[in-house]
Amino acid sequence: MFNIKHLKSFSKSYSQKTVPLVYERLLQKFGPQHWWPGETRFEVIVGAILTQNTNWGNVQKAIVQLKKNRVLTPLGMKAVSERRLSTLIKPSGYFNVKAKRLKNFIQFLFKDYDGDMNKMAKQPWTVLRLELLNVNGIGPETADSILLYVFDKPVFVVDAYTKRIFSRLGLVKKDVEYPVLQELFTRNLTSAVAMFNEYHALLVRLGKEHCRPRPRCFRCPLDQICCKIL
DNA sequence: GACCAGGCACATC
DNA sequence: GATGTGCATGGT
Numbered sequence: 001m002f003n004i005k006h007l008k009s010f011s012k013s014y015s016q017k018t019v020p021l022v023y024e025r026l027l028q029k030f031g032p033q034h035w036w037p038g039e040t041r042f043e044v045i046v047g048a049i050l051t052q053n054t055n056w057g058n059v060q061k062a063i064v065q066l067k068k069n070r071v072l073t074p075l076g077m078k079a080v081s082e083r084r085l086s087t088l089i090k091p092s093g094y095f096n097v098k099a100k101r102l103k104n105f106i107q108f109l110f111k112d113y114d115g116d117m118n119k120m121a122k123q124p125w126t127v128l129r130l131e132l133l134n135v136n137g138i139g140p141e142t143a144d145s146i147l148l149y150v151f152d153k154p155v156f157v158v159d160a161y162t163k164r165i166f167s168r169l170g171l172v173k174k175d176v177e178y179p180v181l182q183e184l185f186t187r188n189l190t191s192a193v194a195m196f197n198e199y200h201a202l203l204v205r206l207g208k209e210h211c212r213p214r215p216r217c218f219r220c221p222l223d224q225i226c227c228k229i230l
Numbered sequence: 231g232a233c234c235a236g237g238c239a240c241a242t243c
Numbered sequence: 244g245a246t247g248t249g250c251a252t253g254g255t
Contacts, residue, residue, distance in 0.1 A: 035236095052237040058253055059236090093252040097238080139238050159236055175245095204236055213234075 015171055019188035022169070023195065025230050026202040033201035036149045041117045043072055048145040049101050049137065050092040061091035074115045078106050101137025108135045125153035140178045148200070154192035156185040157200045161207030168211065169230075 038044035043063065050059045065088045066072040071080050080088075086099035106115075112131065113119040120128065125147050132143040140158070147153040158181045167174045172181055189195060210229055 048236085051235085053235065054237085054251090055235040055253070057235090058251095061253085091252060093235085094237090094250045095252080097250055101238085137238065141237065145236075157236085161236075200236085208235085 015184060016188050018169065018171060019185060020190075022230060023189070023199050023202070026206055027198065029229055030202055030205050032198060033205060035197065035201035040072075041121075041150045042074055044150045045105065045146055046072065046077075046102065048142050048149070049105065050089060050098055052094070052098070052142060054093050059092045062089040065089065065091070074106065074109055074117070077102060078110060078115065097137070101135075104136050105138065108132075121151055125151065125155070129155070144182075148193070148196055152193050154186075154196060156182050156189075156196045158182050158185075159200070159204070161203050161211065162200070164213065165203060165207060165211050 036044055036047065038047060046066065047059055047063060050062055063072065066077075069080075069088055070076050071085065071088060077085070082099050082103050085102060086095045089095050089098055089102075092098060108131070109115055109117075109120065113123075123131070128151070129143055129147060132138050132146060133140065138146075144155045144157045147155040148157055158178055163172075163174075163176060163181060166172050166181065166184070167176060171184065185196070185199070189199070206229060
């Protein structure tokens with residue numbers, strides 16, 4: 001029987017075994033998460049930017065506001081002023097910086113792709129990734145979320161939960177760099193898009209419910225995740 | 231009132 | 244290159 005308490009190590013074989021196994025256990029425990037069912041690709045991108053370091057519930061409030069005011073389309077968002085945009089997305093927090101970031105993305109979308117998401121979809125994803133990272137306000141997690149959840153590209157999304165969970169499982173150090181952790185998943189998983197999509201969502205679910213920044217389950221050094229879930 | 235949330239850019243050393 | 248800080252709302 002797999003028991004993370006005894007296997008804790010940074011070894012390669014541990015990773016090979018653990019990365020797919022954690023996925024199986026999580027899917028078994030929580031079931032499919034049906035993540036990011038945005039009505040349009042543009043909506044998912046906006047959500048990806050608004051959710052930076054922010055609770056999804058707050059993001060949804062902002063999305064409703066944008067939709068109500070017809071700003072949730074490339075043309076609508078291009079037309080609205082940055083000041084007005086920041087007011088509409090207020091519930092999502094960091095509204096001034098996020099308004100700027102949304103405008104930066106819009107500028108990129110119109111300059112390079114004539115405001116056409118279909119044209120963007122045709123770009124090879126490795127190229128698109130670099131272009132997205134070049135937009136001020138889009139970092140690795142947001143870029144990869146867009147590639148995976150909007151354009152169905154085989155890119156694993158690493159976030160704070162991923163880092164916390166897998167460092168506590170002993171597979172990586174606490175301050176592991178983004179590409180190193182990402183590589184851990186791409187190297188140890190065979191299937192891609194559908195699984196990457198689901199795995200990331202499941203890690204968020206696990207993180208929210210059982211893996212706080214400061215463990216509350218003091219009997220167990222990994223908080224609750226080892227004894228109750230995995 | 232403290233903690234937490236599906237990051238990122240920028241300043242400083 | 245590593246580390247610290249500002250950005251801000253809303254739920255528990």
